[in-house]
Amino acid sequence: MFHSVVQVRCGQRRATKLCALILPLSLWSGIAVADTTITSSSTAQKTSEDGDITVTGTLSVGSDTAVTIDSDNSFSNEGSTTAAKAGGIGVSVTSATSGSIANSGTITTGTAASSDTADDGVIGGSAIEVYQSVGGGISNAASSTIVTYGNNTIFIGTDASNPADIT
Secondary structure, three states, rough: OOHHHHHOOOOOOHHHHHHHHHHHHHHHHHOOOEEEEEEEEEEOOEHHHHOEEEEEEEEEEEOOOOEEEEOOOOEEOOOOEEEOOOOOEEEEEEEOEEEEOOOOEEEEEEOOOOOOOOOOOOOOOOOOEOOOOOEEEEOOOOOOOOOOEEEEOOOEEEEEOOEEOOO
16 A cells, blocks of 8 residues: 555655655556567567567567467567478467457468478478467468478467367
C-alpha cells in the first residue's frame, strides 16, 4: 500500500517525489509489450518479449526457431522468414494463444545443399509447428511460399488437441 510512503517524516516535496518514483515501479508488471515490425534482423523473436510480430522485410536466423509464439500475440509474415539451421523451425507455437499466424510472404527452413539426397541424414524442419491451440487460426495466402529443406520436412505440423483453423 502507498499510505506508508506518504507517512515519511520529510517535507511534502520529498514524499511527493518518492511517490512519483514508486508508483510507476508498482505498475510495471501490468505494462504491455510493444509490437515489433521487422525490416531486417538476424535475431530470433518471441511474442512474450516482442509483442505482435510483423515481418515486412527479412528475418533470417541461424538458430533452431525464427519465431516463437508463447503469449497471446500474433505473427504476420509479409516478407521473408528463415530458420537456416538444419531441422530449423519457422514458427513454433509453444503455449495456447488467442493470437494468429498469417503468412503472405515466404517461410523457409533449413538450407539448400547441392548434394541433398533423400537419404543424406539431414533432418528437415517444420515451417509451422503447433504444440498448443492457436485461437486466431493460421492463414496462408495463395501468393505465399513455404520452402523446407531436408528429409521428412513438414509444412504445418501439430501436436495439439485443438490446434487451429487453417485457411
